[in-house]
Amino acid sequence: xxxxxxxxSIDAMGGDNSPRVVVEGVALAHKNNPDxxxxxxxxxxxxxxxxxKFPQLKSFCTVIHTNEYVHNEDKPSQVIRNKNxxxxxxxxxxxxxxxxxxxxxxxxxxxxxxxxxxxxTMQKIHRPAICTNIPHKNGMCVMLDLGANTECxxxxxxxxxxxxxxxxxxxxxxxxxxxxxxxxxAEEMKxxxxxxxxxxxxxxxxxxxxxxxxxxxxxISEGYADVIVSDGFTGNIxxxxxxxxxxxxxxxxxxxxxxxxxxxxxxxxLLPIVFxxxxxxxxxxxxxxxxxxxxxxxxxxxxxxxxxxxxxxxxNAAKLVRQNFVQTIRDEVEHxxxxxxxxxxxxDVY
Amino acid sequence: xxxxxxxxSIDAMGGDNSPRVVVEGVALAHKNNPDxxxxxxxxxxxxxxxxxKFPQLKSFCTVIHTNEYVHNEDKPSQVIRNKNxxxxxxxxxxxxxxxxxxxxxxxxxxxxxxxxxxxxTMQKIHRPAICTNIPHKNGMCVMLDLGANTECxxxxxxxxxxxxxxxxxxxxxxxxxxxxxxxxxAEEMKxxxxxxxxxxxxxxxxxxxxxxxxxxxxxISEGYADVIVSDGFTGNIxxxxxxxxxxxxxxxxxxxxxxxxxxxxxxxxLLPIVFxxxxxxxxxxxxxxxxxxxxxxxxxxxxxxxxxxxxxxxxNAAKLVRQNFVQTIRDEVEHxxxxxxxxxxxxDVY
Numbered sequence: 001x002x003x004x005x006x007x008x009s010i011d012a013m014g015g016d017n018s019p020r021v022v023v024e025g026v027a028l029a030h031k032n033n034p035d036x037x038x039x040x041x042x043x044x045x046x047x048x049x050x051x052x053k054f055p056q057l058k059s060f061c062t063v064i065h066t067n068e069y070v071h072n073e074d075k076p077s078q079v080i081r082n083k084n085x086x087x088x089x090x091x092x093x094x095x096x097x098x099x100x101x102x103x104x105x106x107x108x109x110x111x112x113x114x115x116x117x118x119x120x121t122m123q124k125i126h127r128p129a130i131c132t133n134i135p136h137k138n139g140m141c142v143m144l145d146l147g148a149n150t151e152c153x154x155x156x157x158x159x160x161x162x163x164x165x166x167x168x169x170x171x172x173x174x175x176x177x178x179x180x181x182x183x184x185x186a187e188e189m190k191x192x193x194x195x196x197x198x199x200x201x202x203x204x205x206x207x208x209x210x211x212x213x214x215x216x217x218x219x220i221s222e223g224y225a226d227v228i229v230s231d232g233f234t235g236n237i238x239x240x241x242x243x244x245x246x247x248x249x250x251x252x253x254x255x256x257x258x259x260x261x262x263x264x265x266x267x268x269x270l271l272p273i274v275f276x277x278x279x280x281x282x283x284x285x286x287x288x289x290x291x292x293x294x295x296x297x298x299x300x301x302x303x304x305x306x307x308x309x310x311x312x313x314x315x316n317a318a319k320l321v322r323q324n325f326v327q328t329i330r331d332e333v334e335h336x337x338x339x340x341x342x343x344x345x346x347x348d349v350y
Numbered sequence: 351x352x353x354x355x356x357x358x359s360i361d362a363m364g365g366d367n368s369p370r371v372v373v374e375g376v377a378l379a380h381k382n383n384p385d386x387x388x389x390x391x392x393x394x395x396x397x398x399x400x401x402x403k404f405p406q407l408k409s410f411c412t413v414i415h416t417n418e419y420v421h422n423e424d425k426p427s428q429v430i431r432n433k434n435x436x437x438x439x440x441x442x443x444x445x446x447x448x449x450x451x452x453x454x455x456x457x458x459x460x461x462x463x464x465x466x467x468x469x470x471t472m473q474k475i476h477r478p479a480i481c482t483n484i485p486h487k488n489g490m491c492v493m494l495d496l497g498a499n500t501e502c503x504x505x506x507x508x509x510x511x512x513x514x515x516x517x518x519x520x521x522x523x524x525x526x527x528x529x530x531x532x533x534x535x536a537e538e539m540k541x542x543x544x545x546x547x548x549x550x551x552x553x554x555x556x557x558x559x560x561x562x563x564x565x566x567x568x569x570i571s572e573g574y575a576d577v578i579v580s581d582g583f584t585g586n587i588x589x590x591x592x593x594x595x596x597x598x599x600x601x602x603x604x605x606x607x608x609x610x611x612x613x614x615x616x617x618x619x620l621l622p623i624v625f626x627x628x629x630x631x632x633x634x635x636x637x638x639x640x641x642x643x644x645x646x647x648x649x650x651x652x653x654x655x656x657x658x659x660x661x662x663x664x665x666n667a668a669k670l671v672r673q674n675f676v677q678t679i680r681d682e683v684e685h686x687x688x689x690x691x692x693x694x695x696x697x698d699v700y
Binding site for chain 1: 485486487497500501532534541542566567568569570571572582583584586587588590591592593594595596597598599600601602603606607609610612613615616618619620622623626627630631
């Protein structure tokens, strides 16, 4: 694909402060990616109003008016067949080939449901997954599934390992990503049966995956693995626990500083530390969860992010499109018959 | 029970630096609880050697020699029937009525397996659980199960809610603890089926529980609930994620301070902050996970804790014994037939 053709489809109405944050995010992303063209779906008057601040965007953005949009409280089942929402139309632009990726900061459940319905799951994939990059002490790792699949079979987990491997190679530029299954112990018999079976399958794929076994949650931040695989329930629990704990500790740090007279005197020394720490932990840098396993790239931005966060989601999506990510997954999954592997392992067990 | 009779049974050989840390922990706990008597099970020569440093302990401690002890790498199935280990004998002292609680910093799986075998699960309880207190921004909450039960039915989860309610009343002195089920969303249909069914059961127990619905992991640290209920797999994942994230952020804080020249000049201002933060987050204060649902109190101390941490585990155990915790659970569970409730709810569903 020529880079000149890179088009990203945007649900301009998704997110807490849309379309303002979305348009500002597009403007920021445009600075680093002057070759990307954008399709902005949403309330034309509102979007154009926001675009006035960035006259340079005019030649890179096409605004497509939509009368409706998906609300945060809408149930996926209610909105999945409404073809007039900005979210639906933005996703549909990918199916039609008018864009190579879609981004929305709107309702996650609706985005997943509509993306699945429109873009369809890849032929060889059983279940698409939500993936993101998270920080550890020496860099970043890929984590999936983060909530698309509440319960997962061994085959699903093995697929996530394959997808995660490709993601880590492409987004983190790690040659042989270390893949681990999230579990509550390192011993072979710890945890749930589907995890044990998935471990056997991943070892037997013949894809030459660098599978390192189980990882316990406290080891994630130590940087023991580059790809962390789990079912969507467990992954979502782990991700949200990280978020809560980080907030608890930074809150404690702030209130400790507030209470201390010494700290008040020493504020000029403290502030640079607090800012540096904040910068390193900045969640905006990790914005942009990808729905993978679909015939098209759908990216979820955090609903409450700001323009910088939104631009990171765009950058991530653009990077994956440039690396032909969807086709790469399709090719890699083509090589391995997980259903057959699953049969083999079941024979093994009984 | 008269406080003069309070006896705690100790596996003196469990933990990373046993019996030194154990004996030092007993000495510290003795200061605050001069009425507690201790039975110390372990290598007599080694234990007595450590006790020389604390001559005041002599009249409060009885040392019972054991030739063997459970190692960290032992599988529960290998050690469960070995009656000669310090762990086995310490637990057995509770069954015999010689002590009202047992504490070990040794192998968790073995401690759970032997405790279950010797003390037996309460008649009305289906599955014992591992519980602990964890900090949030305004105080503490009870969390269970933390790893005893990898998979749980709705009945198991409802029982954990009842147990957790009693724990929060007794250990945290909260009159009407707010009980929540750990889940990946606040909406009724989010998460797994057993969680939805457990929610119905908890509402219908007639125990007048203060059930507030689902809690998402990032809300734990906000102090939204006093009792967090989950299956042992999910609880263990959340707990270990908290541990890892806390370590990641404090590590980042340290390395940020190290890198900053300003911080080096301002060290006199910074150090009190770092110490105050460390003190507030001190995991030793939360040491002592309880196995509840058994006919006797069995407490697991962190294997790597120091004497102060060990003494916290003893204090916690003593508090529960004084409050007649085991009998209270037995009485409360007596009132409610969860099996019947479970039938009702299944009829409801189909």
